[in-house]
Amino acid sequence: MNENENEHDNTWLEQLATVHRLLHVEDNIADAALAEGVLTDNGIDHYRIENVQRLAAAKARLSDEGAPGIDVILLDLALPDSQGLATLQAILELNAGIPVVVLTVLEDEHLGRDAVSAGAEDYLSKSELVTQNLLSRTLRYAIERSRRRRAQARLSDVPVIAEQDAVRAAIKRDALDARVIPLRTAAPALFEQLAKDYQVLLINVIGTSAGFESDALGDGANAILDRLVEQRGSPADLIDLHAVALHRAIAGESDSAAAIRERSRTLVLTMMARLAILYRDRA
The missing domain is CATH 3.40.50.2300 (Response regulator)
Incomplete structure (x- = not known):
């Protein structure tokens, strides 16, 4: 076509x-x-x-x-x-x-x-x-x-x-009847593990000059998104993971908090787009 x-x-x-x-x-x-x-x-x-x-x-x-x-x-x-x-x-x-x-x-x-x-x-x-x-x-x-x-x-x-x-x-x-139970409530252990994985991903994003195209970042992001899709996670769950990981990443980093938040915005938008693509491709 x-x-x-x-x-x-x-x-x-x-x-x-x-x-x-x-x-x-x-x-x-x-x-x-x-x-x-x-x-x-x-x-x-x-x-x-x-x-x-x-x-x-x-x-x-x-x-x-x-x-x-x-x-x-x-x-x-x-x-x-x-x-x-x-x-x-x-x-x-x-x-x-x-x-x-x-x-x-x-x-x-x-x-x-x-x-x-x-x-x-x-x-x-x-x-x-x-x-x-x-x-x-x-x-x-x-x-x-x-x-x-x-x-x-x-x-x-x-x-x-x-x-x-x-x-x-x-x-x-x-x-x-259609209200989605947040992943944090439905599977707290999984949510905590994904939050830790997301925090590692976020720190890597902040510390690398390779940007979002590096294999390590791509693999880490895709692993988190794959687990979310398996659990029928919503965009709200991804935002929740991002918020928790960001809070932990900037704790005690008052001098660099603004820079961390700025770079993290690109990360969450990139992952949001990937999540939408995954749901579309697996529909």
């Missing part, structure tokens, strides 16, 4: 599926990678994800009339250039009716409800990103509710807060 035939087949497959374009406004690279991994691996909805790290960049993207339209916005309220509900308000002033799902750092129901009152479709805490169905369904419901309101050209008679509480309860009920 030639390149043109491949391109034609990919286009045809995309037409069969509903592809949503998501703008993820998030400055934390690990959280951005986690959300992308969960949504890419959800097997139900299909997303083309754009990530920006600043409110200014989000405003520029939404104001670009020549760029493809955005179907839904996943918005971190704590950005380097804007904090709290002011971040949401700035987005709502520009998004022309695009549904917004906000992210809170903690289980802050008050902030989430205030965001919905201010115009967001829904809210999630970052801890809820690890629940695959919850994130996917929250975004899907936000898109559908927004489309329904535009089609009807009127607001629902149900108060916004009451509607959102009912929808969140339904989503969580639907997702409960």
Whole structure:
């Protein structure tokens, strides 16, 4: 099959599926990678994800009339250039009716409800990103509710807060049976061993000039990923391993902690991409 035939087949497959374009406004690279991994691996909805790290960049993207339209916005309220509900308000002033799902750092129901009152479709805490169905369904419901309101050209008679509480309860009920048990809980001994292996890998990455192409690093990374796939580990498990190993690696290294964190970002993104490929190839 030639390149043109491949391109034609990919286009045809995309037409069969509903592809949503998501703008993820998030400055934390690990959280951005986690959300992308969960949504890419959800097997139900299909997303083309754009990530920006600043409110200014989000405003520029939404104001670009020549760029493809955005179907839904996943918005971190704590950005380097804007904090709290002011971040949401700035987005709502520009998004022309695009549904917004906000992210809170903690289980802050008050902030989430205030965001919905201010115009967001829904809210999630970052801890809820690890629940695959919850994130996917929250975004899907936000898109559908927004489309329904535009089609009807009127607001629902149900108060916004009451509607959102009912929808969140339904989503969580639907997702409960499919909730993935974290590897740390399901297999603590294996998690601890993989965390140690990841720490060795991380130290090797920091100490080598060979980068990520060296055989030693490749073998070490692939061994960890193979075990994750065997256990049906999620992108959240990989992020969890990374966080534990990074914390241990920088303990007592105050002078070089910033450099370690910087190099570790490339490592976790590289491994996230490899994990996605492994699941695709073994499907």
